[in-house]
Amino acid sequence: MDKKQRILIVDDEKIVRESLFHWFEEENYFVDTAEDGEIALKKYSKEKFDLLLVDMKMPGMSGLDLLSKIKAIDKDALIILFTAFSSVPTAIAALKNGAYDYITKPVDPDELAHLVKNALEKRALKMENVQLKENISEIIRPDNLIGESFQIRKIYELVNSVSRTDTTVMIRGESGTGKELIAKAIHINSNRKYSPIITVNCGALAESLLESELFGHEKGSFTGAQFKRKGKFEMADGGTIFLDEIGSISLRMQIELLRVIETKQFNRVGGNELIKSDFRVITATNEPLEELVKAGKFREDLYYRLNVFTIVISPLRERRDDIPLLVDFFINKFSSAMNKKNKSISKEALDFLINYDWPGNVRELENAIERAMVVGKQDTIIVDDLPFHVSKNNFDLMKDEKSLAAMEKKYIQKILNENSWNISKTAQILEIDRVTLYNKISKYGLRKDEY
């Protein structure tokens, strides 16, 4: 990007306009400002801006009104909204109306830098694609893989780039994080999309069954094989095969698998005919494969063959920013599925969801929302509607501790870990200042790697 990117800051507070103006100018952007929506509209219709930063709350025309008016002129306009913490739900609604993202004021400069850079890069990439008239549609986002956190955006970038290739992909992450959704997203965005994606859960089948499942079998090849049956590799011809829980297959099957992946040829169980199939391999695991390799339980050559391109999905507790969006998404999903009118969620209940550790990840969250919508009696989901362990989570932590100090130590450690040791954020949650937090960290000798 050699041309200076043009940014318009729209905020009624002079002091905010000025400090952002200087910050962006230093960052080498061309910056202009507007103190209200009217002026912003006038400026926008006269000259093009690459990005607008708009305060949500302004006298006269609100940020949301401005958003829709700008979008009416230019549907591709890139808009980031500034918001107060209290109006995050409105900001989420704004995303549906085409805002690129929102950010709370005062803004973490680091976060702002990443956000703006990513937004502009994504836009540049999009325009490049349009210019090349390549028919690469924007990445299709699979359901449930909602998120605007840095981690999720990074994953979308990876999915986007790897989809266009035929590379073997390994997806890693705890169960319930949505590994299968990523595999599907890669498939759907690849040029294999008109052929099927075939999923095999390697952990769910005994070795003998897995073999016939993967390679198929001839009639009468074993007891119970009454008909000839196509295997998954054969069915995946032209498409993608997704092998979930790859870490659980036996050493003998690993040899078979390596051979098939390398030659793209195999025999059905009990058959002599050599079957050819053209498939792409995507695997997933939540196991530490490297350790299995060291322990001799997983073949090193297969490991390298499968681990060409790795996508790691963070557990939900490490990207809590995504929780409100996911909650919103699931509420909408179940509202229409259950034919209930749109429910909302109380702030207190949402706080519980944000603070809970989600060992079962997105899947557990989805179940919790579904349950809450079934049992809830009101239009708003309240804490009482949540599963007991979710809403009581914060107290469970404390149950073995007697002394106040021990409890405090454990609690601070927990909040630090949950926020990846982001001191400012942790201090904010604990409602103490950073110096106090720092003092407590040294008093209790807390360490980053301790859990």
Place this chain on the structure above:
Amino acid sequence: MEIFLAPLKFYSNVLLERLVKELSNRFSSKIHVIDLKVNLDDFFSVDRRQYYSTQIIAEVIKLTDEYDGKVILLTDVDIFVPALTFVFGEAQLNGKHSILSVCRLHEEFYSGISDENLLLERTVKEALHELGHNFGLRHCIDWDCVMHSSNGVEEVDIKGNTYCRKCRTVIGDYKYY
């Protein structure tokens, strides 16, 4: 051209001494430590529990006519500008004044573990960075250049600790380092 370091609520004499030495190695100009009479508490925001850097610079401008050169204000307190949660520093582009807070350059701010050498390295980088702005430099895209922008401490650590060739030509009295 001379460089004046003005510590204000800056608690580490060791760090100050080491910074003076580092800067002396890099500049042929004289490095002085000066004592300015500024009450930082006038710029403390009770809401934010931080100090408003733009206003501090505005105040310091009034007090530094007698110093012919660049004036860097050093402080341990956390500073901010209204739209942002914090800044490491602020400088007048093509001007005489800058402010640098080491509050968030301390490793213990993040991990709870202090690391004096890392602190010095970060402080030197950010002092050179703010000085660069005083000399009219904008942010540089070269990651090896100290004028690369850093909005987080990771970026301070990643970037280089000296000016790139292009930026160096703008800095007066800078020794080839």
